[in-house]
Amino acid sequence: MTLLTNRATHEHANELGLSLLAQGKLDQAYDQFRTAIAAAPCYGPSHLNMSMVQAKRGNLRESLVHCEDALKYMPGDAAVLRNLAKLHDAMGRTEASLAYNKRAAAVAPHDATLARTIALQNVARGDIPHAYDAYAVHRRILGKKVDLKI
Structure with missing residues (x-):
């Protein structure tokens, strides 16, 4: 019976936390995700949701910890x-x-926004050849020519 109670608790808390997060009620969402994680510590989506709350609260280190936990439970997401x-x-x-x-691009090879982000990150690093490679992927995904501002 405890397993069912914990599952119901974490599902309810996670759903309520998402609703509160959507309303911008960060402290209340934080409390719900904390409850969800306590009830089901290996449930990756709750860690990802907690990561989002912590990032919105400006707690980047705590957000990073929860996002890394989410990756541990949802590898390759x-x-x-x-x-x-x-x-x-x-x-x-x-x-x-x-x-x-x-x-992420290896997992989601048709994500044009991700390809563009990689291109721009390479531009920022001064790695123009890799920027053009990523830009070519971006262009192929979109199926048209777009300008990469360098």
Whole structure:
């Protein structure tokens, strides 16, 4: 019976947390995701949701910890990889951000926005050959020519 109770608790808390997050009620969403994680510590989506709350609250390190936990439970999930890339970028860790974006692109090869982000990250690094490679992927996905501003 405890297993069912924990499952019901984490599902309810996670859903309520998402609703509160959508309403911008970050402290209440945080409490719900904390409850969800306590009830089901290995449920990756709750960690990803907690990561989003922490990022919106400006707690990037805590957000990163929960996003890494989400990846542990959802290995290869493109959304988790993209969020890890965004967090590392926000923390000034360009190389780590680019590495996570490349991993996400391997999982989601038809994501034009991701290909464009990788191209622009390579431009920022001064790696123009790789920027053009990523730009070519972006262009192929879109099926048309677009300008890459360098």
